[in-house]
Structure formats: structure tokens, C-alpha cells
Amino acid sequence: MNLRALLLASAVSGALFSVGAQAADMTIGFSQIGSESGWRAAETTVSKAEAKKRNINFKIADAQQKQENQIKAIRSFVAQGVDAIFLAPVVATGWDSVLKEAQEAKIPVVLLDRDIDPAGKDLYLTAVTSDSVHEGKVAGEWLVKTAAGKPCNVVELQGTVGASVATNRKKGFEDGIAGASNVKIVRSQTGDFTRAKGKEVMESFIKAEGGGKNICAVYAHNDDMMVGAIQAMKEAGLKPGTEVLTVSIDAVPDIFKAMAAGEANATVELTPNMAGPAFDAIIAFKDKGTMPPKWIQTESKLYTQADNPMAVYESKKDLGY
Amino acid sequence: MALRLPRIGTSQIVALGLILVANWIVSPQFFDIRVQDGRLFGSLIDVFNRGAPVALLSIGMVLVIAMRGIDLSVGAVMAICGAIAASLADTHSLPVVLAAALGAGLLCGLWNGLLVAVLGIQPIVATLILMVAGRGIAQLITEGRIVTFTSPDLAFLGGGSVLGLPTPVVLTLGMMALTLALVRGTALGLMIEATGGNPRASALAGIGTRFITVGVYVWSGLCAALAGIVASADILGADANNAGLWLELDAILAVVIGGTSLFGGRFSIILAVVGAFIIQAMNTGILLSGFPPETNLVVKAVVVLTVLLAQSPRLGGHFAGIGVLFKRSKSGGKRS
Amino acid sequence: MHATETLPPPLLALTGFSKSFAGFVALDHVDFTLHAGEIHALLGENGAGKSTLIKAMTGVVHRDAGTLRLDGVAIAPRSAEEAVRAGIATVYQEVNLAPNLSVAQNLFLGRQPTRFGLVREGEMRRRARALLGEFGLSIDVSAPLESYSVAIQHIVAIARAVDQSARVLILDEPTASLDAHEVEVLFAVMRQLTSRGIGIVFVTHFLDQVYAVCDRITVLRNGRLAGSAPVDELPRLDLVRLMLGRELSEATSRRPPVVEGEARADVATFRGVGKAGTIAPFDLALRAGHVVGLAGLLGSGRTETVRLVFGAERADCGAAEVAGRAVSIGSPREAMALGFGYCPEERKTEGIVAELTVRENIALALQARRGALSPLSRREQDALAAKFIGLLDIRPPDPERPVGLLSGGNQQKVLLARWLATAPRLLILDEPTRGIDVGAHAEIIGLIRNLCREGMALLVVSSELEELVTYADEVVVLRDRAHVARLTGAQIEVSTILATIAEAPSSVPLSADAA
Known part of the structure; x- marks a missing residue:
């Protein structure tokens, strides 16, 4: 499977470059939808952990399910001159003008978990979603x-x-x-x-x-x-x-x-770790100019009773689910 | 103002019967009942067990509506009280858990009642505040996650049984009996009907309309709290995002199906509860039928419309059979 | 009315207007004529048919019979909008404009000047200023309407109506909430409109204003035309007679002789009780076996007086004493606890609970006094209902009938029963015989006499002066929201009451026969 290979490649390259000196100085803003579900809360928790792992200065803005709040957050990130913006879009449409502003400021945008209208394809660097x-x-x-x-x-x-x-x-x-x-x-x-x-x-x-x-x-x-x-x-x-x-x-x-x-x-x-691959893609892009694929598909991992479910439970229970 | 003669609720009971028969047609094992772990088990039991939360809500809602009010917050109050019960269940004894959850429901009702009776805010607006804010409060209590518990005491209220009947059904019948005793055993029922029928005249006749208004909202809050406890106990957890979501609308519909006018006045608690079970019988029937879920809402709407049309006195005359029922009810039937 | 062919037709001519609501005759063959340039007062007590007449001529209600001619041409508007288009505009006491929109927007709402579909705000403001300028009003037309006084709001409403080419302007109690100066401003506008040939129908219950501004008066009573005359041919006393429907010659009924010297216990006394803007402070003494009548025109403060006594409104001054103890009556519940009962004038909105049964309506006040926790048993309720259905001859004698299905007279009896069931010391009756048939009148009057004989104190508001004089021991006359005279003994005569009501503060002299 081609995509899987790509995903692995980007994860590996991300791991290699994440120790780069530049990562430490990087500031990334994340416009999160809100905390409407346990999964969403876990995504926020995991994103923070992944940022810390990479020494990234990570700012999260909770939009409380409102697009207008997300647009405001993106504008404020642009004004602060962050290095990249992550966006978990609450709806698929209505992003054109604010994403153009980010583009004009030369700030790459990565979509997490959800995609936007195909018409906006040129306005973001890559989308990390599950299929x-x-x-x-x-x-x-x-x-x-x-x-x-x-x-x-x-x-x-x-x-x-x-x-x-x-x-x-x-x-x-x-x-x-x-x-x-x-x-x-x-x-x-x-x-x-x-x-x-x-x-x-x-x-x-x-x-x-x-x-x-x-x-x-x-x-x-x-x-x-x-x-x-x-x-x-x-x-x-x-x-x-x-x-x-x-x-x-x-x-x-x-x-x-x-x-x-x-x-x-x-x-x-459905992994709550959408930010990890996104960080790696951004670091590779910034450090090396590596253009990530337009779509980074996260892994849909199967767990069964054979996978030591109690251990997985322990690792997941404090993520905010 | 349309004058309504006392009814004995024949049309509601006939409607419930017809829907149950329809369920039996789409699902021949509908009336099969067996005993499973000392508890009656079957689709008919499911109707009453699943209908219990809305039935509980409708017991409070019918009083509020009879007073020309409406309580949109009951779904959110369910979420709050369910969240409180689930959060405390594993660390506190059942009486403490119940007292906390019911107390919260009482406070919510008091808040609504004071907004309506003292500040004079329109009920639909006053209770909308808690409808919106209440779910947020519930989410704060659960921190946005589904809070689960293992306490068998609380679980009993959702999944247990008394003399074979599921506990939620027993609680609903108990709450109904208690409410009936409270409003029909005293003069409160008459006062509620008088105030709903003509608030100015009732105030001039010396009825403490303000006090009664606060009272019915408090009772509605208590009923919602009990419904929230039952809902949490049922799934062994509190789901603040979804518990009681839109159930206020089902409760209002149950009251209306039960023949109580949204303009207040005459009310029937028993028929409101029958209305709740009519709604649930429909839901259960749809689930058993195997229709694609996309048709659920349409089927439900058609059935509700039919029940309401059958009740309409203006249209009732056109259906010969139903017309007879109305004539019979004119000869001075008893209200619940 | 014989209009010769040489005369131009009147501006507006109504003939034979009739209207019934569910068996109740609201208008009975009423004629009404309005000439161009005339201000025509339309007067009458509550329920006389004024509002129905206005609604019937503007198409708001559908009349049963009658023709309506504007400039001699028969028209039949079916809604207020059609009436406006035909040239008949109405301005109600509660101005029905949008208070949050600007004055200019209100003036041109629905007919804004536009260019290419866009409203031309500047043009609209310019035209608004010009329009109001004609009435000598120079205000900021872009400010919201609600920022101006009620008087200006009325003038804006009038200007809007006139600008929509109104020929006939109906003003329904426009002065009810205006002060003296504002009334003058409004009158100036009205006079100016008449000079343009507009005819004005002016509904009011302030007699002074009628004589100040009107050319002609038409009086309605009980849905019938009571009389119509030019204002200078109808002295004040005659007008009051027309409104209350009494001829002096008729006023022969005598009240039964009062047993003098009989000691009467004070039930309740009120000293200096009043409420600013509602009723001037008054004294009132109510005694056992004693009937105090309140007489006066609509809006004179009769209902306001009894509402203060019953606590339905809270007095802001004065002191009350019941059975020798100082009390404060802040609510109907408190009044009830003192043994008061009150049958309000507005039976439908404040009296009966239409969908409850006769039995429940009768039990209501007694139940409220006992409290919810000591309910009257069904047997007690049945006994109560049976007793009063028999005593007051309530028909049909079915205690389980919703009271809304009963006739007005029987509803009134149910209300009386509700209060009699509480065995009150003081019973307040506000227009107990209004809107009920003649037979029931006599029964209710008989009942009042009986109650009085049994030692109850009664306070009765009535426009039926002839009836009032037959049972009242004392009549308080009200005018302009104040108690102006207290008549006792031989003074209690219809003629005296009429004369007292008609007395003007200064300008209009009393006619000789009323002295």
C-alpha cells in the first residue's frame, strides 16, 4: 500500500529530523475545535505531549465548536508570526480568506483530523486524517x-x-x-x-x-x-x-x-495522535524543504484481546477520553 | 379559548393499543415475555423500561404546561443530575448520591421557577437559559468525558428489578403515584388548573399563583433529576454530551399527546405518561421493524400527527368511530 | 336624515350597522354621519359599542348588516389595510408603530422612497421633516420613535395616516395618557387637519375635551344609537343622561326606607387611601348591612377604588382599619383573610375560569382561603355547588358544566356564589348587572338587598343609576379619578347623581333643573 509506505517514510524522516536544533525554536499554533468528545480531549492531550517531545512551543486555541473563533485564532497566530498553524476545521467551507492570509504571511497550515472543501486544496500544506x-x-x-x-x-x-x-x-x-x-x-x-x-x-x-x-x-x-x-x-x-x-x-x-x-x-x-505526523512533516518541510504529500493518512490499528488490553487501557485512561 | 370537556383519555389509550398491535405485526415476538435473571424480559417490557425517562420528565412537564409554562431545561437537568450521580457513585453511599442529584434537580427547578414567577421572564426564555447552560455545567462536572462507575447500588436503579419489573418502570409508577397524591389528593391540582385557565381570575380568587408556579418548576426539576439518575444508572456512566439530549421535546410531545393544552388549564398526569409510552412504543416498533434508520423520523412524525388529529375535537367529528368516543366522554367522565 | 339632492353627500355615512357576537348584540342598527372638516365625538360607556362600531367601519370585524358610504360611494373594506387604502385611517391609544425604528422609518414604513430597489434614506428623512413640519413639529426624524413622548408618537401616527391620503381619521382615546399641554398640542393638530377637509372621529371619555374641540357628538348606549347632536345643542347634563340612558322623569324609583337608629358595626374604614396616577386619596367607611354605591363615568376611578380596597392594586398612601384593627392590604389573599370578596367587572378575564366546571369555580375562593393542603372533599364541593345553584337559580343546574358555556348572567351568579361560599364580611361588586339580561338584573338586585339585610357590608360599582338608588344607603360620586361627593339619605336620587357627575370644574354651568 502506497500511502502506508509514504506515511512510514514521513514518520521515519520526522524522527530523524526532530532532534534538529531548529525544532526547539519553533512555535506552532493549533486551532482545536473544542472538547465535544472524549476523543477530542485525548487528541489535545496527545498533541501537547508530542510537541513537548519535540521541544516545540505549542499554542492551543479552543474554538468551542465555532468557526468564527477558529478564524480569529488563525488571524492571531498569523499576527504573532508563528512558524506553522494546525487547524482541526469545525466545518468544511468558509476558510478561503483566512487561509490566504496565512499563505501570504508564508505560514504553512496543516489540517488535522478533518479535511476542508477540495476548492481550498492549494491553501494548506497537508492534511493529516484518518480514512x-x-x-x-x-x-x-x-x-x-x-x-x-x-x-x-x-x-x-x-x-x-x-x-x-x-x-x-x-x-x-x-x-x-x-x-x-x-x-x-x-x-x-x-x-x-x-x-x-x-x-x-x-x-x-x-x-x-x-x-x-x-x-x-x-x-x-x-x-x-x-x-x-x-x-x-x-x-x-x-x-x-x-x-x-x-x-x-x-x-x-x-x-x-x-x-x-x-x-x-x-x-x-482512530488515533488521537494526529499532531505527531504533522509535526514531523512541518519539521521536514522547514529544515529540508521536503514537500509532504497532500494527505497523510494515520494508521487504523486493529486491537484484539491478544494485544494486552489492560496495558493499553492504562496507557490511554489519562489522555482525557 | 376553546372549551374542553373532561375526557377519559380513550383516544390515547386506543392509540397506545394500536401502536402495540402494529409492533406485534412487524415483529411477531413483540408480546413474548420471559424471565431473565429474575427480571421480566421482552419487547413490551422494553417499551416501558426505555420510556421511563421521558415518562418521568412528562410527569413534571405536564404540571408546568398546565400552568401555561414550559420547561425546556429538563434534558440539560437530566445531564447535570446524571453526571453528579455517576461522579459520586463509587465514593459515596447511595442515599448521599441520590440526595446530591435530586438536590441539584431541585435547585435547577427553583432557578427556573424564580426566573418565571419572580422576575416575570417568559417561561420559554427563562428555561432556555438553563437548557443551554445546563449541558455546559454537566460537561464541566464530567470534564467532557464519559464518567463510568461500578457501584451496584446505583446500577440497580437502571438495570435492577422489583418483583420482576425493571426499576425504572417502578420508579416512574412511584413518581406518578406520588405526584397524583400531591396534586389530586390536595387542592393543588384544582389551583393549577384554575391558574393555567385564567391566571388573573385565580390571583383575584386568592390563589397563591406565584408560589404554585415556583412549585411546579421545582417538581419538574426533581422529575428531571430522577430521569437523569435512571439514565446514568442504565448505562453505568454519565454522558454529559448526550444524556437527555432533545428529551425535553419528547416530554412536551408526551404531554400534548396526553391531551393537555399548551395554553394551560386542564391536565392529566396519567395520560401524559401514556403519551410518553406511546412515543416509546413507536421508537421500539421502528427499531424492531428493520426499516432503514433514515425513515425513523418520518414514520414517527406520521404516527404523532395521526394521534393528534384523532384527538382534535374539530376533526374528531369527521371520524364516525372517534366521534362516538367523544360523545361518550361528554357524559361526565372522570379525570386522572 | 333627508339629504336633498343639492347638498353634497356627507364624507362618511354609516346606516343600519348591526353586529352580534355569539348571541350578544354589540351593535343594533346604528347610524353615524361624519362631515368633511368636522370633529365628531363618539361617546358611550363600557360595552356601549364604540369599539365594535370603529372595527366594523374599518373592516376589522365583519358587520352583520349596514352600509358604509365614503363621499356617497358604498365601500366595504375587509381589513384595516383596505380601509386605509379607501381613506379611513385609525390611530389607537396604544400607537401601533414600531418603537425601535426611527421616526422617518415609521412614517414611510412599507412605502419607503426607493431608487433601484434601495431605500433612499436621505430622501426619506427630508420628506419626514417636511411632513412633520406641517404640524409644527420639528424633531430629529432619525431618532427612534420610542425616544419621544406619547403625544409626539401620536402625532407621528396621525401624520403617517394623513400622508396615506386619509380622508377620515379615527382617534381612539388618544388623550388617555397625555398631560394637559400635550392634549393642547394634539388638539391644534386636529384643528389643522379639519381645515384641510379631513373628518375626525374622536373617541374619548373626557367630557371637557369633547366640549373643547368637538363639533358634534354621537352617543351609543348598549349597542344602540342613544342620540346625536351638535355640541352646542347638547349641554353637559343632557350628554350624561344620554350616556347613562336616564330621563329625569324616569328617576322615580325610591330606595326602600332606611331603618334609622340601627347600630351598624364598622366593617372596614379607609382614610386617605389612594395611589398616584390612579385614584386621588379618598375616605370610605363600610358598615355591616350597609350598601355603598360608587357612581361615575367610565374612567372616573370607580374600579380603581375597589381594586385598592381589595388589594388587587397596592395603595401608596392612607390607612385601613378592619374591625377596629389597623391593617395593610397588599394582595387579594390578604383581603380575603380579612373577609373581603370581589366580583370584578371583567368577568371573562378576571372572574370565571371558563374551562373549569361550575362546581370548581364556586369552590375556588373558599379553597384558596383554606389552603391547598386542606382540600374540600368532592362531597363538600358537590354540596356547595348544589346549595348555590339552588339559592341563586343558576341555569342550567348542572354543576359539572364548564362555566364558559353559561350565559353572562349565570356566570355572574357563579362568581357571586364563589364569594358567598366564603361568607365574606364585605362583598365588592363591580358592575354586577353589566351585560346580563333584564331578568337576571332583578334577581341580582334582589340578592344584593338580601345580603344587606343579613348584615353583609357591600360596596357596589354601577352605571345603572336607577338600580343603584334602589339599594344604596350611600352613593359616592367620582369624577376624573377622585371622589367628589358623598350622597346620603334623600340626596340619593338619579337626578342628583347625574348632576354631580356632570358638574364641570368651572367652564360649563350647571343647568337649572339639576341644582
């Missing part, structure tokens, strides 16, 4: 492998209807199981990405599928819904993790607890 279709595909491929040719009815807990992440994770999973006729989705409903709805929807799936006897696996678009679904299965007398396979996405700490207890099987990580 949510790929995440779904990793989950699907794991399930095909684990089912090992046996028939397997899957129930799917979708994210919020219309959210692009939900659409992509659904599509990716379907791609992942496309080759295996033994694995098929029998029910699919939205759980709005929340524990409470995940639990409620799972309860109804269990009843609709003969008390859960017909369910071989649960796929949830995020771990929170899966945590709710696991509760629903336990209350219905099912044994998630053994009788019913589970696979979900995000890799938040609580799912590792469930995996350690044997109640969950697998999760695909």
Missing part, C-alpha cells in the same frame, strides 16, 4: 478472518444518520465483508454514537433475532455504542466476546476494559 472507510474495512476484514468461513449474521449499530463518518464506516465494513458470502448484515439501525441508544437498539436487535441466538457478531461504528450493546447483551443473558463477537471503532479506554474482561473482541483505533 474512515478504511477503518470500517479493517473491522470487516477482521470479522471475515475470525468467522473463518462459518455463517455469521451481523447486526450493525450505525452512527448518526447523515454523518459522513457513519456513512464511511458503513461502506468500509461492507467492502471488508464483500468477498465473504458467509458474513452478512441482518440488521442495521442508528444508535446515534451514544451508549444509551446503543444499548436500546441492541435490546431490540436481541428480541428481533430470537433472543440473540441468531446473532453471530455486532459491529458498532464507535466504541461507546458497543459498550451500551455489551450491557444489553449481558442483561439478556448472552455472553458478548464469546457467544457474540464484537468489533467496533475508535479504541477508547473503556472498550479495552471490556476486552480485558473478555466481553469485547476487537476495536480499530
